[in-house]
Amino acid sequence: SAVISQKPSRDICQRGTSLTIQCQVDSQVTMMFWYRQQPGQSLTLIATANQGSEATYESGFVIDKFPISRPNLTFSTLTVSNMSPEDSSIYLCSGQGIRWGNTGELFFGEGSRLTVL
Amino acid sequence: GENVEQHPSTLSVQEGDSAVIKCTYSDSASNYFPWYKQELGKGPQLIIDIRSNVGEKKDQRIAVTLNKTAKHFSLHITETQPEDSAVYFCAASAYSGAGSYQLTFGKGTKLSVIP
Numbered sequence: 001s002a003v004i005s006q007k008p009s010r011d012i013c014q015r016g017t018s019l020t021i022q023c024q025v026d027s028q029v030t031m032m033f034w035y036r037q038q039p040g041q042s043l044t045l046i047a048t049a050n051q052g053s054e055a056t057y058e059s060g061f062v063i064d065k066f067p068i069s070r071p072n073l074t075f076s077t078l079t080v081s082n083m084s085p086e087d088s089s090i091y092l093c094s095g096q097g098i099r100w101g102n103t104g105e106l107f108f109g110e111g112s113r114l115t116v117l
Numbered sequence: 118g119e120n121v122e123q124h125p126s127t128l129s130v131q132e133g134d135s136a137v138i139k140c141t142y143s144d145s146a147s148n149y150f151p152w153y154k155q156e157l158g159k160g161p162q163l164i165i166d167i168r169s170n171v172g173e174k175k176d177q178r179i180a181v182t183l184n185k186t187a188k189h190f191s192l193h194i195t196e197t198q199p200e201d202s203a204v205y206f207c208a209a210s211a212y213s214g215a216g217s218y219q220l221t222f223g224k225g226t227k228l229s230v231i232p
Contacts, residue, residue, distance in 0.1 A: 004160075033219075042206060042224045043161070092160055106151065106220060108160035 002027060004109035006093050012115045013083050020079045021112045023093030028073045034066070035092040037111070043092065049076040083116045090114075119144040121209050123223025130197050131231050138226045140207035141189040147209040150183060150190045151220070155204045165192070197230045204228070 003026040013019050023032070032049040047055040047068055055068035070076040080087055090111040120143040130136050142150075148169035153161035167174045167181045167190065174181050178197075183190040190209075194201055204227050208220040 043222045045219070048219075105163060105166065107163060108153075110160045113158075 002029070002095055002107040004093055004095055004107055006091075006109035006112050008112055009110060010113040010115075012117060014117055015084055017083055018079055018081045019083065019114060020077050021091055021093070023076045023078070023109060025074045025095045029095040031096040032070060032076045033094045033096075033106070034068060034076070034078045035094060035108075037090040037092060039089070046078070046091075049078075080114065083114070085116045088114055088116045119147060119209055119211075119221040121207060121221050121223040123207050123226060125226060126224065127227045127229070129229045129231060132199060133196055136192075136194045136197050136201070136228055136230075138192045138205055138207070138228070139189060140191070140209070140223050141187075142209040142221075143188065144209070144211065145185075145188065146211040149210045150181070151208050151210075152181060152192050153206045153208070153222075155206065155225075157203075161206060194228075197228075199230050199232050202228055202230045 005024045007022050011019060034046040035043045036046050037043050045058050046061045046066055047057040049055050049068050049070040051070045051073055057063060065081050067079045078091060090113050092111045093109040094106050096106050121140055123140045128136055151166035152164050154164045155161045165176050165179050165181050167183050169185055172183055178195045180193045181190060192205060204225045206225050207223040210220045
């Protein structure tokens with residue numbers, strides 16, 4: 001399976017500030033995704049991170065709030081902008097890999113737990 | 118879009134007993150059904166998956182069954198152990214090209230195995 005590293009693993013942030021989460025995978029992947037998991041809840045897809053182009057956002061998520069970069073196949077960042085307490089969540093990076101023969105298996109990082117005060 | 122329902126939301130079993138978690142999906146085009154285990158403070162871990170051309174798949178104490186006609190699939194854990202205690206998520210997806218499946222997740226089942 002893939003190794004997906006995220007940092008920071010957790011942070012406490014002040015209202016109105018922004019935080020960038022970094023995600024590194026250990027092998028080439030075709031797709032990278034960012035998910036949000038609110039406390040005790042399921043996983044909600046924020047966006048698909050596209051290499052070298054703008055991310056594809058799901059309904060309810062916008063680029064101004066969650067800008068995403070993916071400069072190469074194995075690295076992506078998610079920024080949570082102008083944070084409010086409602087943004088307190090676990091943010092998860094995930095990847096699907098060509099290394100696994102296009103099987104579609106999706107692997108997750110350990111998540112970044114953000115608390116906004 | 119796809120909708121995945123998962124039941125039960127919580128499940129307690131005695132160590133050594135079996136646990137069964139059930140999911141239903143709405144989109145008949147879905148053809149890939151993974152299951153994830155999430156331990157406290159960790160990311161979801163893929164434990165088993167099944168594709169629509171298969172009715173059942175086993176991996177040691179874990180098995181998954183799929184009924185495409187009824188649009189439901191289930192996770193079966195036999196001889197449960199305390200380390201099986203976690204939140205389990207089912208998901209469903211259709212292949213969207215270029216090696217990509219976009220998953221829709223169920224709401225999760227918190228499994229507690231009582232020693």
